[in-house]
Amino acid sequence: MNRVATGINSVVEMKNLTVGYGIKEVLTGIQANISRGQFVSLLGPNGVGKTTLLRTLSRHLQKIEGNIFINDRPIERYGQRELARNLAVVLTSRINTELFTGFEFTAMGRHPHTGFLGALADRDREKVWEALRLVNAVNLAERQMDQLSDGEKQKLFIARALAQEPKIIILDEPTAHLDLKHQMEIMAILRDSCREKGLTIIASLHDVGVAARVSDQVALIKDGAVVAWGRPEEVLTGTNVSELYDIDGAVYDRTIGTLEMKGGSGTKKVFCVSGAGTGATLFRFLSKNGINIATGVLNDNDVDHHVANALGAHIISAPAFEQITEEMISNCAGPIREADYVIDTGFPVRAANRMNTELITYALAQGKPVFTLRKAEDAGRLLKTDSGNLVACQSEVQLLDKLGAMVTTQGSGVRSLNE
């Protein structure tokens, strides 16, 4: 709520900005307006100029053309110390942190606030402790910096920037080289700093999914220009992301916010009768193993639908929340006949998708091996059959094992199952 109230005034504004080194222009014509408390992510392939833009915003590089306004004032009108009180950075450069304790290192951030000789006053110490608390690093205060892990060090780098009490923090790849736990922790710390302290954060990130989750604005940078700048909800579409990174082998799904690897071109085909998210994990496994997936009938608001779509599966769809019809079911007949195996993911059967059970019955009638994740008695009751071709699996893992064994013994799968 406080963001809505304070989001009016712009903290960082770029007008027709051109950045680069000397006369070499890297990015041109950048227009952007960033408000208080916003999290802005820069996305784009390596070497595209994200760091150049960040270094220009932090005034480490001279802009070539255009204007940068910090709090509605041109950046070049700030004194060095005054700028330091408004803007802090977290860089990728390696630093010799030998003989620094976590506290001492964080206290370096007080530089623009301390007196002539840099001695810490009580207020400075309080601010350092506050910064350490914000990044959950109070326990690192007495530790030697060079004995810490990369993730712990990064927390202290962020604490140092926070101790500077800036209004803006600029971070270059803040989560590069970090393990998953620290990646998530750092992103959470940064997001909370925006939400709770009203900090404005501008960071280059390499994970589209993470950027989509934390950012208020994202900038897509490619081929010497910012190709899109706006809310991630508008900007991060599957096509935009694929074009941004020139990805052929993967598809970004905006709804689930992840990048899925497209399926391989294997010879095996599987038809999955799924729904309500019971198929997503399975689809990824099949796709990873080069198996072509067909699935249906899925409502197009189903998670399974999004994952299958991102994986490039053949989907027989139904509109969201609509009853599955005869016609849709009959559209599945072809793919089922072409499939080597059919999988029943154990989806919950309700009025809207009851007809999907007929697909399984049909597959059994066609003599296809059918794996089911339902309990044997449930399957029997539901499908009104006890065909020998129905293979009950206790768990997803077991299904994957059984299927995996069959897929690797190429071609012999169906026969061995029939025996």
Add this chain to the structure above:
Amino acid sequence: MEEQKTIENRRHIYIFPVFVLVLVISAIFNLSIGTAEIKISEILGIITGRISPEIVESFILLKIRIPRLVAAILGGGYLAVSGLLMQVYFRNPIVGPYILGISSGATLAVGIVMLSALSLGFAGVSPYMTVFAAFVGACVVMIIVVFVASRMKSVIALLLIGIMVGYIASAMTDMLVAFANAEKIKGFVLWGMGSFSGFSWNEIYIMLVAGGIMIIGVYLMSKPLNAFLLGEDYAQSMGVNIKFFRLILILLSCALAALVTAGAGPIGFIGMAVPHMTRILFKTQNNRVLIPACMLLGGIMTSICDLIARTAFSPAELPLSSITAIFGAPIVIGLLVKRRYSL
């Protein structure tokens, strides 16, 4: 949170008094030991004027040992601070005025001035002139090293460049000596080996005043120096005017090294080893602590080395640099071997 407020490193509170004590002890040994032994009571008597300044001991103490001791203490301290500045500037613990060839550059410049003055028939050169020449020589070498270092990021490359530039300067000094009249240059050759002997009180005053002002200047810069520990980009982002500060840093480190070299000739390894020793002893990179610590420990180390050089094979005197090298060079090797971080 209250109890956490006292977390900062406070080692200097008890190490500094120890340093002062050791310096006093070293000074007493320096004043009393020698070809003529002078007792502590005699030293006190001569200094306070109770004992006649006419006797031989008074002459030895007032004209030879005290100037030499003061020069060694000040010179060692200045070299150590100069080395500390270079280590901060290059963000590299293995550099110093001697290793980077700065001292050799100063020596060459002083050589040119002294020998040309001699060949033009002047009896001597004013100490102001030699200091100025040394400063110019030091700056020329520093500019070369800084320029080349900016194109190479490696620690080892920086060292090699310094050593090579130093060799060139020394070679040119040798050539200069070869061309000069053998008798006239005896004093110059002795000076070129590095020694704190033969300082006049006049020269000591110059060293004390000029050096003192510079050391105060360095101490007042300890805040931006600390910011510099994180590298130029971070220092700038914390409010340091990098261009101005870099220039001042280079000028001060050259001037301090030149001031010592002009009077005592090139003295090796103090400028590199002492800052490193203080960092280990105080377990900090905080320059506000390291600057006074370097002054004290530089004085201690140099006065002890000078005592050894003077008395180990008395009456023969060893070159001071040979003693400083024996404890300094292993530190360089040790640092190179155990370097855990790459710069």
